[in-house]
Amino acid sequence: MMGRVLVSLVLLLLAGPAWAEHPAECRVAEQLIERDFALPHVIRAIAAKQLDILVVGAGSSLLPGANGAKDAYPARLQFALAEKLPGVTVKVTTDVLARRTASEMVKSLTPALASAKPALMVWQTGTVDAMRSVDTDQFRAALEHGIGIARSEGADVVLINAQYSPRTESMIALGTYAENMRWVALQQEVPLFDRFSIMKLWGDLGTFDLYSATKKLDMAERVHDCLGRLLADLVVESAKPDEPHAESGR
Amino acid sequence: MIKLSTERDLRLDLFRGIALWLIFLDHIPSNAVSWITIRNYGFSDATEIFVFISGYTAAFVYGRAMQQHGFIVASARVLKRAWQIYVAHVFLFAIYLAEIAYVAHSFDNPLYTEEMGVLDFLKNPEITIFQALILKFKPVNMDVLPLYIVLLLWFPPMLWLLLRTPSLALATSALFYALTWWFDWSIPAYPNGDWVFNPFAWQLMFVFGAWCALGGAQRLARWLTSPVIFGLAVAYVLFAFGIAMTWYFPRLGVFVPKLISDAIYPIDKPNLDVLRIVHFLSLAVITVWFVPRDWRGLKSPLSWPAIVCGQHSLETFCLGVFLAFAAHFLFTEISNSLLVQVIGSLAGIAIMVAAAVMISWYRRVERQGPGPQPPATKPGYAGGDA
Numbered sequence: 001m002m003g004r005v006l007v008s009l010v011l012l013l014l015a016g017p018a019w020a021e022h023p024a025e026c027r028v029a030e031q032l033i034e035r036d037f038a039l040p041h042v043i044r045a046i047a048a049k050q051l052d053i054l055v056v057g058a059g060s061s062l063l064p065g066a067n068g069a070k071d072a073y074p075a076r077l078q079f080a081l082a083e084k085l086p087g088v089t090v091k092v093t094t095d096v097l098a099r100r101t102a103s104e105m106v107k108s109l110t111p112a113l114a115s116a117k118p119a120l121m122v123w124q125t126g127t128v129d130a131m132r133s134v135d136t137d138q139f140r141a142a143l144e145h146g147i148g149i150a151r152s153e154g155a156d157v158v159l160i161n162a163q164y165s166p167r168t169e170s171m172i173a174l175g176t177y178a179e180n181m182r183w184v185a186l187q188q189e190v191p192l193f194d195r196f197s198i199m200k201l202w203g204d205l206g207t208f209d210l211y212s213a214t215k216k217l218d219m220a221e222r223v224h225d226c227l228g229r230l231l232a233d234l235v236v237e238s239a240k241p242d243e244p245h246a247e248s249g250r
Numbered sequence: 251m252i253k254l255s256t257e258r259d260l261r262l263d264l265f266r267g268i269a270l271w272l273i274f275l276d277h278i279p280s281n282a283v284s285w286i287t288i289r290n291y292g293f294s295d296a297t298e299i300f301v302f303i304s305g306y307t308a309a310f311v312y313g314r315a316m317q318q319h320g321f322i323v324a325s326a327r328v329l330k331r332a333w334q335i336y337v338a339h340v341f342l343f344a345i346y347l348a349e350i351a352y353v354a355h356s357f358d359n360p361l362y363t364e365e366m367g368v369l370d371f372l373k374n375p376e377i378t379i380f381q382a383l384i385l386k387f388k389p390v391n392m393d394v395l396p397l398y399i400v401l402l403l404w405f406p407p408m409l410w411l412l413l414r415t416p417s418l419a420l421a422t423s424a425l426f427y428a429l430t431w432w433f434d435w436s437i438p439a440y441p442n443g444d445w446v447f448n449p450f451a452w453q454l455m456f457v458f459g460a461w462c463a464l465g466g467a468q469r470l471a472r473w474l475t476s477p478v479i480f481g482l483a484v485a486y487v488l489f490a491f492g493i494a495m496t497w498y499f500p501r502l503g504v505f506v507p508k509l510i511s512d513a514i515y516p517i518d519k520p521n522l523d524v525l526r527i528v529h530f531l532s533l534a535v536i537t538v539w540f541v542p543r544d545w546r547g548l549k550s551p552l553s554w555p556a557i558v559c560g561q562h563s564l565e566t567f568c569l570g571v572f573l574a575f576a577a578h579f580l581f582t583e584i585s586n587s588l589l590v591q592v593i594g595s596l597a598g599i600a601i602m603v604a605a606a607v608m609i610s611w612y613r614r615v616e617r618q619g620p621g622p623q624p625p626a627t628k629p630g631y632a633g634g635d636a
Contacts, residue, residue: 036500059364098364131368133443140516165365166586167357169279170578171350172368173390173446176519179497183515186496186503200280203586211582213357220361 025207026226029198033230035237037189039156042239045119051081051090053235054116054155056105056146057124059098060163063220069094071221076228077122077235084236093118101129102142109146113153120235121150122193124160130177139177143184157190158234164199166211191238193231199223258310260548260557261541266303267560270567271599272296277391277574280581282588283595292490293517293529297394297447298455302530304398304563305459312409313464325406332402338568339395343382346389349575353582371441378440386440391571393446400437400449401456408457412464420466423457426450431521444520451521455530474538483532490529555599558606565609566602573598 045051055061055074063072078092095105095112102125113121123146129139143159150157161181162174178196185192203210208219272287273296289295308328316324354369371378371387381387385396411419429435430451436444462470473479493514496502503511517523547553559566577594584590 034501036503059367060362062363064360064363099367127364128367131365132441133439133446135443136516136518136520163362163365164280165362166280167353167359167582168362168365168368170390170575171353172365176446180516182497182500183511183517186500186506187508187511187515192500203280204282204588210361211586212359215358215360217360220359223361 023222023226023229025202025222026229028205028207029201029226029230030233032194032198032201033233033237035234035240036185036191037238039120039158039191039235039238041119041154041156042235043241046085046088046239049088051085051088051120052116052118053077053081053090053092053120053122054112054118055092055094055096055122055124056109056112057094057096057122057160058100058105058128060127061094061096061124062098063217063224065217071217071224072096073224073227073231074122076225077231078228080229080232081235084232099128100125101132101134102126102139102146103134106142106146106149109149110153113150113155117153118155120158121155122158122160122231123147123150124195126174126177126181127162127172130162130172130174133173136176136180140180140184143181144188147184147188147190157188158193158231158238159185159190160193160231161196164196164203164210166203167213191234193234195227198227198230202226259543260553261543261545262303262306263557263560264548264553265299265537265556265560266307266563267556267558267566269296269299269303270559270563270570270602271556273300273394273567274570274574274598274602275595277571278577278581278591278595278598280586280591281577281595282591288533291494292487292533293494293523294526294533298522298526298530300394300563300567301397301401301452301455302459302462302534303560305401305456306463307459307563308402308405308456309409309412309460309463312405313413313460316409316413321406321410324409328402328406328409332399335395335399335402335564338564339385339392339399340383342392342395342568342571343389345572345575346392347379349579350389381440386438388439388446391574394567396445397447397449397452401453404449404453405456405460408453409460412457412460416461416464416466420457420461423454423461427454427522436520446520448520448522455522455527474535479535480539483535486528486532487536490525490532555603558610559602562606562609566606569602569605570598573601 042051055077057074061072061074062068065071069075074092074094074096078090081090081092082088093116095108095116105123105125125143126139147157159181161178162172165172174196182192184190199208199210202208202223208223212219272289275281275284276287276289276296278284284290287296312324312328315327350369351372354366354372357366378387385399388396408419408423411422427450430448435450436448437450439445458466492502493506496506514525517525519526541547548557577598580594581590
């Protein structure tokens with residue numbers, strides 16, 4: 001993670017004006033978006049001009065308030081993808097409920113996938129498991145089970161790890177859960193949207209003051225907007241069929 | 251009966267002191283300085299070093315006590331030590347409660363609604379505090395001392411066996427480790443899950459340290475000087491380094507055959523994964539290769555701060571946990587700039603050294619003063635603590 005941050009800092013210095021389309025505050029984390037593994041179902045869906053995505057998540061996929069659903073990253077993902085994929089109908093549905101562990105989310109996965117029939121399942125998890133110190137074997141088994149269900153329903157998977165939350169860092173042991181998610185992602189060849197490192201980079205560079213004790217929503221909204229945009233980058237990046245350095249076989 | 255050497259190996263103090271510093275740096279959340287710690291570059295981390303050396307010194311100190319004063323007296327000293335560690339743990343828990351009660355009071359950012367749920371346990375202090383006192387509820391980074399307590403409770407019979415037939419004792423420990431993996435033995439934690447460091451597994455590292463102290467190290471000497479073993483150790487450490495790099499650069503993952511990644515993951519820290527043991531052993535082989543017992547650097551003023559910390563490990567460890575809380579508080583309330591992180595980390599280590607020096611001085615004064623002399627076997631300034 002640290003290495004990636006360093007690399008991105010160096011790249012940031014080398015390449016300045018290449019990314020004009022993003023709001024400035026998101027840009028700094030763009031180098032953390034890498035094409036690790038391809039998304040074959042998304043490639044086909046884009047070719048067919050109809051991309052359906054299901055976001056499965058817990059409380060950190062939500063924002064409070066009347067406009068919460070509109071401003072949270074799943075809706076921002078739909079907006080950003082529609083912008084990046086002209087001519088493709090993008091529809092993001094959500095199965096999001098606060099305080100759910102990975103294994104609790106797996107329980108509602110089959111009906112949610114059956115009704116949304118997505119080409120891609122974006123799965124945010126890990127925070128609640130860490131807070132409740134769920135057994136890591138169980139956590140990993142739930143991740144593998146969920147990825148298996150999504151694949152059998154004809155969907156690709158992108159995992160999203162926990163938020164970087166500096167104030168609660170000494171209370172939630174995210175480390176082991178983040179590690180296990182990374183290992184499952186590598187083993188299952190699933191892209192991992194490294195929300196933790198992205199937000200950590202924003203925090204380190206002062207893009208957002210994540211230590212802030214503010215009760216207002218404006219920063220949270222901008223963070224979610226940026227997350228949605230970067231997530232869209234990852235999806236599009238991983239769905240490019242003919243990258244010269246595409247890692248098809250391993 | 252094993253004949254114990256009387257001279258303490260300063261290398262142990264040096265590396266335990268360094269391990270204590272690394273644990274401190276790793277315990278500060280979001281600390282940029284923790285890039286330098288070994289856990290980022292391989293499978294094992296400073297915990298293995300700390301537990302191994304603690305086992306080594308416990309055998310060294312209490313082994314002599316058991317030979318001179320018998321099983322009962324030595325066991326009583328071990329249990330007294332376990333009690334001291336328990337008191338220290340509860341004291342640290344009180345500081346932890348104070349910190350998070352403050353955070354709960356002052357923080358309500360809508361971005362982190364989910365994360366704030368971790369403070370819910372403050373709503374039932376009667377349950378939480380009780381669970382903490384029986385060592386079932388353990389906050390983040392407060393898992394090492396409870397592990398140490400259980401290891402010490404188990405130590406008297408193990409030490410008795412180690413002093414008679416060391417190989418049988420080590421074999422018993424290894425068998426226990428294997429059975430733990432086979433039957434999934436563990437200690438439940440509150441509110442969920444199991445202990446972060448499973449004592450049934452980690453006892454192997456402690457007993458192995460004790461075994462080395464009681465003559466095992468001499469028996470291993472022939473292997474430790476073998477270039478073949480050294481080569482294997484270097485190769486394994488490089489392999490672990492390569493794997494660790496794929497955690498930071500997932501693209502490199504394509505160079506790891508699926509067969510290998512299926513075999514190594516998950517690397518089970520709670521149960522002291524074999525990969526971690528081998529990584530620790532490899533690091534130990536490499537260290538012993540470059541740092542012989544009479545290494546000149548041990549007398550150098552540069553090694554001295556770490557050696558002093560290593561000689562007073564319980565106090566230094568507890569202080570380190572407290573300082574990590576304090577550093578997090580500093581980053582949260584004042585500034586988390588890189589400069590503050592570096593200064594905070596260095597200042598924390600300086601405070602740990604200063605405290606260790608003061609404890610050394612105090613022990614020396616106590617011994618010279620009037621009143622009953624401490625028992626000759628009591629670990630003191632020259633020998634440090636178990």
